[in-house]
Amino acid sequence: MLVVESQGLGLVPWDQVAGWLVLGLTYFFKFFIIVGGAIPYVFQYAEIHHRRNASGFSLFVCLALCVANILRILFWFGKRFDNALLAQSIVMLVCMVLMLEIAVRMNRKHTAKPLRKSIISEFLYSQNFLQSIELTAYLDPSQSVYKCAFPHAFNRFFTR
Numbered sequence: 001m002l003v004v005e006s007q008g009l010g011l012v013p014w015d016q017v018a019g020w021l022v023l024g025l026t027y028f029f030k031f032f033i034i035v036g037g038a039i040p041y042v043f044q045y046a047e048i049h050h051r052r053n054a055s056g057f058s059l060f061v062c063l064a065l066c067v068a069n070i071l072r073i074l075f076w077f078g079k080r081f082d083n084a085l086l087a088q089s090i091v092m093l094v095c096m097v098l099m100l101e102i103a104v105r106m107n108r109k110h111t112a113k114p115l116r117k118s119i120i121s122e123f124l125y126s127q128n129f130l131q132s133i134e135l136t137a138y139l140d141p142s143q144s145v146y147k148c149a150f151p152h153a154f155n156r157f158f159t160r
Contacts, residue, residue, distance in 0.1 A: 030084040037088060038095040045102060054106040062096045062103070069093040 048054045069089040076086050 034087045054103040
């Protein structure tokens, strides 16, 4: 049994000990706020990497979380809030980008090449887009926007 004399307890600066305790708990909880949201995705990343398959993982959830965190980061510039929440948004954004990277990489391995689609390549390499390119039309701002948006209609109504 430990016996402590009252004179010994009087030598301890309890106000400083309480301050250190509160400060330590504050930093612990701020750290948990920053990394707590990303912890489940570490296990999800490891599972996708181990199985070499990302089926069942929704890319739309990553998209929604990326948009939400980008908006929160941009909102911070207008109205400042706690730095821990800003750091949480940055950590979650990095986490979602890593999850998107592994999900796309693993889904690409399981998708046949003829089934892969790219919006950019379909748009740029289509015959109609390449045939509709004329330098003079892009110099006129009123026609260039219309021509980029509606190349078929432009060729039909505005070419001679």
